Amino acid sequence: MAENNITLELKNVSKSFAKVENDEVTHALNSIDLTLRGGEFISLVGPSGCGKSTILRLVAGLINPTTGQITVDGKEILEPSPERGMMFQKSTLFPWLTVEKNIGFSLKMQGKLKGNEDKVERMLKVIGLESFRNDYPGQLSGGMAQRVALVRSLINEPDILLLDEPLGALDAFTRMNMQDEILKIWQENGQLAIMVTHDVDEAIYMGTRVIVMDANPGRIVADIKIDEGYPRDRSSESFVGYRNEILNRLHFGGGR
Numbered sequence: 001m002a003e004n005n006i007t008l009e010l011k012n013v014s015k016s017f018a019k020v021e022n023d024e025v026t027h028a029l030n031s032i033d034l035t036l037r038g039g040e041f042i043s044l045v046g047p048s049g050c051g052k053s054t055i056l057r058l059v060a061g062l063i064n065p066t067t068g069q070i071t072v073d074g075k076e077i078l079e080p081s082p083e084r085g086m087m088f089q090k091s092t093l094f095p096w097l098t099v100e101k102n103i104g105f106s107l108k109m110q111g112k113l114k115g116n117e118d119k120v121e122r123m124l125k126v127i128g129l130e131s132f133r134n135d136y137p138g139q140l141s142g143g144m145a146q147r148v149a150l151v152r153s154l155i156n157e158p159d160i161l162l163l164d165e166p167l168g169a170l171d172a173f174t175r176m177n178m179q180d181e182i183l184k185i186w187q188e189n190g191q192l193a194i195m196v197t198h199d200v201d202e203a204i205y206m207g208t209r210v211i212v213m214d215a216n217p218g219r220i221v222a223d224i225k226i227d228e229g230y231p232r233d234r235s236s237e238s239f240v241g242y243r244n245e246i247l248n249r250l251h252f253g254g255g256r
């Protein structure tokens with residue numbers, strides 16, 4: 001497996017937002033310390049509002065922390081970069097571009113489309129939409145559009161891949177296939193992947209680490225290393241053990 005050697009560090013990172021209704025602030029994140037490295041696949045889980053998307057947006061450089069510092073190899077992140085590819089929670093495609101052109105868009109913007117047409121082909125194949133290449137987003141189902149949005153962020157082979165609930169709109173079967181496809185691409189590129197998911201099984205199936213968060217204020221409550229190779233067996237004893245541990249941290253334990 002290829003591996004890049006980047007180190008992403010969040011040091012004492014907090015993020016507050018002014019509330020619209022009154023003078024109060026939302027403590028979206030409180031004092032986050034994290035060191036993440038190339039080759040890791042980080043699954044972020046936690047209740048709605050615990051700051052998962054905020055972490056991704058900070059790392060993407062779309063917003064800046066209220067306190068603390070975020071660095072890649074010691075260099076502070078201050079703005080977005082193609083080295084950090086993001087797929088948003090509610091990704092939208094360009095409605096005036098075909099599936100194929102949506103996938104190739106960022107390569108084209110960087111003047112890198114020529115000579116990389118095979119990458120677009122590969123991505124079309126990964127998501128099984130070769131025969132939809134000339135369709136427009138309005139003609140696609142929600143799941144198809146989500147798959148296009150996913151590979152659009154993968155195609156740049158960013159050092160840091162940020163995925164905000166990338167598979168949420170997919171049916172269970174397509175979802176499991178796409179989990180394997182994402183893992184394959186991640187393993188080939190050795191990048192640092194950070195994925196938000198609501199699905200605890202997905203978090204364990206894909207992650208080298210599962211980071212569990214809680215809200216008010218947004219914070220990390222557990223950082224669990226998943227000590228298993230790939231592909232993983234969702235019904236193995238160790239898998240079930242991880243599931244119980246994480247559900248307990250999320251306060252969904254069986255009360256045993």
Ligand code: ADP
Nearest residue numbers: 017018026028047048049050051052053054055
């Ligand atoms: P999650 O992705 O875990 O559901 P978010 O990171 O989206 O949570 O949000 C964390 C908290 O910060 C929530 O209370 C949310 O309402 C608040 N928040 C996020 N972005 C903004 C913003 N731009 N303005 C005001 N409040 C925000």
Ligand code: MG
Nearest residue numbers: 052053054089
């Ligand atoms: Mg979110």
